[in-house]
Amino acid sequence: MAKLRTVKGMNDVLPGEIERWHRLEQAFRDRAERYGFAEVRTPLVEHTELFERGIGEATDIVDKEMYTFTDKAGEGKSGKRLTLRPEGTASCVRAYLQHNVQGQEPVTKWYYLGPMYRRERPAKGRYRQFYQAGCEVYGDPGPYVDAELIDMLVGLLGELGVRDVEVLINSLGGATTRTRYREALLAYLRPRAAELSEDSQRRLERNPLRVLDSKAPQDQEIAAGAPRVLDFLSDEDAAHFDGLRATLDALGTPYTVEPRLVRGLDYYTRTLFEVRGRGGELGAQNALCGGGRYDDMIAQLGGKPTPAIGFALGIERLLLAMGPADAEAGLDAFLAAQRPEDRPAVLVLARTLREAGLRVETDLRGNSLKSQLRRADKSGARFAVVLGEAEQTQGTAKVTDLRQQNAERREIPQAELVEALRA
RNA sequence: GUGGCUGUAGCUCAGUGGUAGAGCACUGGAUUGUGGCUCCGGUGGUCGCGGGUUCAAGUCCCGUCAGUCACCCCA
Structure with missing residues (x-):
């Protein structure tokens, strides 16, 4: 029988690595x-x-990447089709509508963190x-929140030591702009369809915008001459985009306008952004976080029209970009027993110290004092504390500072x- | 889904078709109450798995699974 192991593409995070996750998660929560x-x-x-309704059936995510299964059928009922969430935005919108949050407050700001x-x-x-980890804002049409959200992200990355990043922004405009642009783009691409890559040809009619961010050289060449979304923006869309840029400028947040930034989710309207890392650790997966405005989704899912914007950032990728971890906070003390009969007293003392808030470890498996102290040293504990016959009778303990080379033993x-x- | 590379101890890796190895880690010890450095010993392997070739396979061939990188996708 084959060894038991994780499902392909799913990983354990073990102690030693989890500390970096905690640091990232805590920084995200605090900032949010x-x-x-x-x-x-x-x-x-x-x-x-x-x-299917929220992300769009034409997207690759929904089309071929979801873990979907049929739930067990109940009495006289057929099973329901269920899916492991591939992203967080749709679920947030569902919760927002299900609990009628829009009827309770004008603006809602949520964050989430979890597996996809x-x-x-x-x-x-x-x-x-x-x-x-992601943030969503409901009920604010922007463009100021758009800029604030991007600025918050850049601040978070900087706090985590990820400074070599590129912030790309674009605007897709509203529904009417998008329709007009789509037609213009198709008019440009159709005559050149034969020159496009296989993938782009397949996507041409279904989702022509995706051709723009193809990495295939022949596609890039054609995309370079394609009409730009920004030239098709309505006056309102253009004013929104100008407002975003002006606000980012006021905040001093660096960015690059990338008219070919499209992203693979169908729901985006107007503001679109992506933060890419430039660190070598990232490989080809350099998109650290991405997001944008999805002003039409809430209405599409049955709510009253409500503007919305959000982003998600990839924890594993950010971890790669963050580089190696700092030294973790170690134990305050490691307690050792001189003789087997000292072990209960060590446990009593350990409990007292732990109740007082100290981090304390012991090793009372029955090994020698030498072995216990060797482990004390490897544990990174600040002090070694030894209890023996003399200490027991006198109510004391021998304390050695493990950070010093030939530390004296204090009673x-x-x-x-x-x-x-605590010293 | 497509392609490249890689699978040997917990980890990092050696290993010319002829007895399975090293370093690190773990563990015991080096004049009996003190760690690190050093030295000596010990535990630990279906050589990813399944076929094939051969007197003989970790080594060569085929398949398969997994990992990894790229495409793709996206965070």
Whole structure:
């Protein structure tokens, strides 16, 4: 029988690595809350229809990457089609509508953090279960929140030491702009269809915008001469985009306008952005986070028309871009027993110290004092504390500072130990 | 889904068709109450898995699975 192991593309995160996850997650939460966002947690499983209607059936995500299954059928009922969420936005919108949040407050700011599932071929920085942290704002048409959101992201990345990034922005305009642009783009691409890559030819009628961000050289050449969305923006769309840029300028947030930035989700309107890392660790998966405005989705899913914007960032990718971890906070003390009969007293003392808030470890498997101290040293503990016959009778403990090479052993009354170990 | 590369100890990797190895890690010890450095010992392997070729396969061939990188996709 084959060895048990994780499902392809899904990974364990073990102690030693998890500390970096905590640091990232904590930085994200802290920043999001400082900006007025509150956490929302939604189920990992949703009705398949939510993603089909929310993300768009023409997208690759919905078309071929979702983990979808049929739930067990109930009495006289057929099973329902369920899907492991491939992204977070659709679920947030569903929750927003389900609990009629839009009727309770004019503007809603939510953040989320958790695993997403897409059945793609795994690669560096791309896994089948991967983690995203994201923010969503409902009820604010922008463009000021758009800029604030982007600026918040750049601030977060900087706080985490990721400074070599590129912020790309674009605008797709509203529904009417998009329709007009789509027609113009098709008019340009159709005569050149034969020259396009196979993938782009397949996408041409279904989702022509995707041809623009193809990496195939022949596609890029053709895309370079294609009409630009920005030239098709309505006056309102253009004013919105100008407002975004002016606000980013006022915030001092660097950005690049990339008219060919399109992104693979169908729901975007107007503002679109992506932050790419330039670090070598990232490989081809250099999109650290992406987002944009999706002003039409809430109405499409049955709510009253409400403007919305959001982004998601890929935790694993950000971890790659962050580089190696700082030294983790270690133990305060490692307690050792001189003789087997000292072990209960060590446990009593360990409990006292732990109750006092100290991080304390012991190793009382029955090994020698030498072995216990060797482990104390490897544990990274600041102090070694030894209890033996003499200390037991005198109510003291021998304390050694493990950071010093030939540290003297101090005999300290147990009553003063907490204080001594905090030093 | 397509292609390239890689699978040997927990980790990093050697290994000319002829007895399975090293370093690190783990563990025991080096005049009995003290760690690191050093030294000596020990545990640990279906050589990813299945076929084939051969007197003989970790080594050669085929398949398969997994990892990884790129395409693709996207965060």
